[in-house]
Amino acid sequence: MWQLLSTHVLFQTFQMALPPSFVQELRRQAGPSAEYPADAAPSLLEGEATYDFVVVGGGSSGAALAARLAAHRADWKVLVVEAGDDPPIAAEVPGLWFRLWQQGLIWSYRSETREDAFQGLRGKGATMIRGRALGGTSTINGLPYLRGHPKDYDGWGIDGWGFQDVLPFFKRSEDMRILESLPSGLHAEGGEMTIEATKGDAVDPLKGVIRAAVGELGLAEVADQSGPGPGVVGWGDVPRTQRDGLRCGAAKAFLSKAAPHGSAANLHVARRTVATKLLFDAKNRVQAVEAVVGAERTPVKVRVAKEVVLCAGAMESPKLLLLSGVGPCDDLTALGLPVVLDSPVGRGLQDHAMFPGIVFTVPPAPATADPFTAFLKDRSGPLASIGLMELMGFARTESTRDWDVPSVQFTYVRYPKGMYQNALFAAEVEEAFKSINAESDIMVVSPFLVHPAKPGRLSLRSAEPADPIKFESGLLAEQRDVDILVESARMVEQMAQTKSFKEAGLALRYIPLPGDEALGVAPGSTAYWQRCVRHLAGSAFHPVASCALGEVVDARLRVRGLAGVRVADASVLPGPVSANPNAPAIMVGERAAQFVIEDHDSVTKAD
């Protein structure tokens, strides 16, 4: 009975359906770390305000940046303009992370359709989601804290952005609670962003089975997947952005009442306020930010005394620049937008591809006690866990053995019997997974392609801010991408053959795709895997490079050709790192704070 309840509860629990007594006690336990200072939006509605710094977007990077600026000088007035609201209480619970992707808490985008990809996905396009709340995507993400491979940073070849250059800025916000188990010098204690270890294999024994299979195949186990050298090639538990077992997203870390500077009198945060345009003078110096507040979209204007920093994320920062007349000249002219500056905004968009198409039937998870009580009592049970996502593997596939960095990242998710759902897939594809899941629990292995070959592109569909952006994904545009993902599927097939998998009762199942039979595609053949990848792989929700360093912004994150405008979020990373990009986005926020402080302190001194 409890087994059914404990595993099913994760899949059935929505924010609204959490037991009231659980929510009440959770709020009590979270205390000021889940409470936020007053909303500044009402004061914006009263009339034009002036701030020294306006930070657009209170997400991973924006929250870090705004808090640092406000802390640096009490006479600097800092405003965060955030489209979303405070994080919901459900976001505190690690085990509910994938239940947060709901209307109102996310921005959702679908890519343009392509003949050669995404045919098995809903709407035949790659879905992309981002967080829309204080803390941004760190409020809805999966919690693993990773940095990618040091050579990702060195490989960009941008002055001041090599791994040793950025390392202090990763460490600045770290409150790493497992410091003793990690290589010395690479991590830090005492920062705002608490990172804790995962609690071992107790919640799902499949973690132990995967570990054993990795050992049989001679693949490395690593202690620190953010480490140098061979560090991030191998399997291991990933640390998580959480404090005392509750999510520690950027909102909690930097803006909550418990954050060191969250309640600073000079730091104002406007919620449900969407920036729609930057206004410039004749010399391209920013003057003001236009925004709309609330469901009524009431227009407001905020004057900027020193700088605007765009931290709206890799999909919305470029959109705001384009709406402001900063972007490819021809595109803007075609939409009737006055051109402020010709700039390759949106042109370099990159992403990770996720291929959630490898399925095993697996034995059920062991019974646990009442998950709500267990979580509140000692942060145990399924609500305290992100399940198999706690264990990740980074590898170089056959054709990428000579790469400096990993080419794929393996993630695992268990679905209890009868609970599979996947809003990314077309109905008939989702049905194929469901029919296997009707027999037993399943484990879906999703390799991520972490260095796709070709960029995509973001552009405007119209000059109207409320219209969705045009999103062209570059994933799978080159055969190399498909080949690497097929090779990753072959690696999983090897795991399926290990003694560990067989003895534990894990059985690989090939998902039939519509048309396979007619085409004579044999399950497990190379043609089968290629077709699967082209049908089922889509975005891993890790967009970067849409306002890339060296292209749109200079090495100090200033938009080239404008004055008083920087971009400081995942969109400036010139390419994907070999892991999930929350920590890199926070690092960018920390870097930006340093640049802004240096530049404005020296201006003040010169004055």
Ligand SMILES: Cc1cc2nc3c(=O)[nH]c(=O)nc-3n(C[C@H](O)[C@H](O)[C@H](O)COP(=O)(O)OP(=O)(O)OC[C@H]3O[C@@H](n4cnc5c(N)ncnc54)[C@H](O)[C@@H]3O)c2cc1C
């Ligand atoms: C489902 C999912 C799971 C993920 N899991 C992980 C993980 O486990 N580990 C990891 O490292 N990474 C993960 N990521 C990715 C990571 O969280 C993001 O890459 C990172 O948070 C991006 O930070 P950012 O500062 O660039 O943008 P965001 O954190 O997205 O912040 C942008 C903010 O700007 C706001 N905004 C946007 N436009 C406007 C506007 N016009 N006006 C006002 N406000 C605006 C948004 O509402 C948002 O709050 C995941 C992503 C997703 C979607």
